[in-house]
Structures are given as C-alpha cells and as structure tokens.
Amino acid sequence: MDALAHSLEAYCSPFFHPMAEGIALECIRIIKECLPRVYENGKDITARGYMLVASSMGSTAFQKGLGAIHSLSHPVNSIYNTHHGLTNAVFMPYVLIKNRKAIEDKIVLLSKFIGLRENSFDSFIKWILDIRKQLNIPNTIKEIGVDPQDFDKLSKMAKVDPSTASNPISLSEDEFIELYKSSYYGKLDN
Numbered sequence: 001m002d003a004l005a006h007s008l009e010a011y012c013s014p015f016f017h018p019m020a021e022g023i024a025l026e027c028i029r030i031i032k033e034c035l036p037r038v039y040e041n042g043k044d045i046t047a048r049g050y051m052l053v054a055s056s057m058g059s060t061a062f063q064k065g066l067g068a069i070h071s072l073s074h075p076v077n078s079i080y081n082t083h084h085g086l087t088n089a090v091f092m093p094y095v096l097i098k099n100r101k102a103i104e105d106k107i108v109l110l111s112k113f114i115g116l117r118e119n120s121f122d123s124f125i126k127w128i129l130d131i132r133k134q135l136n137i138p139n140t141i142k143e144i145g146v147d148p149q150d151f152d153k154l155s156k157m158a159k160v161d162p163s164t165a166s167n168p169i170s171l172s173e174d175e176f177i178e179l180y181k182s183s184y185y186g187k188l189d190n
Helices: 003-012 018-041 043-065 066-079 084-098 100-113 121-134 148-160 162-166 172-185
Strands: none
Touching: 003 043, 003 084, 003 100, 018 043, 018 100, 018 121, 043 084, 066 084, 066 148, 066 162, 066 172, 084 100, 084 121, 100 121, 100 172, 121 148, 121 172, 148 172
C-alpha cells in the first residue's frame, strides 16, 4: 500500500515530471492486478515479482512529489510507531476526497487506465475502499491507536512535513486537524 501511496500521490502532484507520472500510472495498474493475488497466495511468484517491481516504480515516481497522505502518516508513524504503509492506506481515501476538486479529472483518467468499470472519482474511491477491505486494513486511525488529544501536535508536524509542499491543494494546520478528525471518526466526505 505504500507503493500505491507513492504512485498515487506522485500522479496527483501538481509538479511537472511526465516520466514520473507515467511510471506512477503503470505502477498503480500493476498494484491493482497483483497486490490482491499476493495477499491471497503468497506463493504466487509472478505476482510477487510484479509487486517488487511496483515497489521500485513507486519510489521512482515520487520524484514528482508526495502529498498529504504522507504528511499525515509521518507524524503518526513517529509518535505511535505504526507501520508506514498501513498508516498511508488508512489516510488514503480521506486525503483523496479532500483533494477532489484539484485531482478529479486525473482520477477519472486513472480509473480508465486501470480498467475500472466506471471511470469516475467515486468509482476510484470505491476501489480504494474495496482493496483496503480485502487486505483487512482498518478504516480509521482510531483502530491503530491514535489519540485525538494529539491532533494539534500531529497537525503542526504534518504542516511542516516535506511532503506537504507537493500536495495538490495547500492545507493549513486547521485543515490537517480536520483530516485527522475525519480519519479518526471515519467521515468520508468533504
């Protein structure tokens, strides 16, 4: 899920890097095809090989930038010692929805590229929620032990995280607090 976060945020970054963007697209397609296969059957060597390639592609793609998924995750990872990829996966739909106005057209194209039945922002969010469910990823940061009393401190850290600069929209500390609240209470609207 970290490779997916890397590629998805790179793809959505407003910065210019066509090669990284192309790598991100193909990485997301590979993950859609292979991650569920690996999860269901760890002996699927072909799918595991593709996921290894996707991991490398994701780290290449994020030359273009990351975003608020990582900005929110990094403080939680450091304070609560949570798994980075898992934490990114929990934040993913909340950040996508927050960024919707800036990324919707790109996500529609991405939905088509990865072969979703419906090419829309909502169908992409549904795919993210479905894959999280399939992989038994929690829906909220409450489920991974984050304490709401830390939201102010976490938001200050998120605001100055290097990933924040390449998020598709500018976010204030208050907006980071709202994202932490949404992801704590499972509020998937904007």
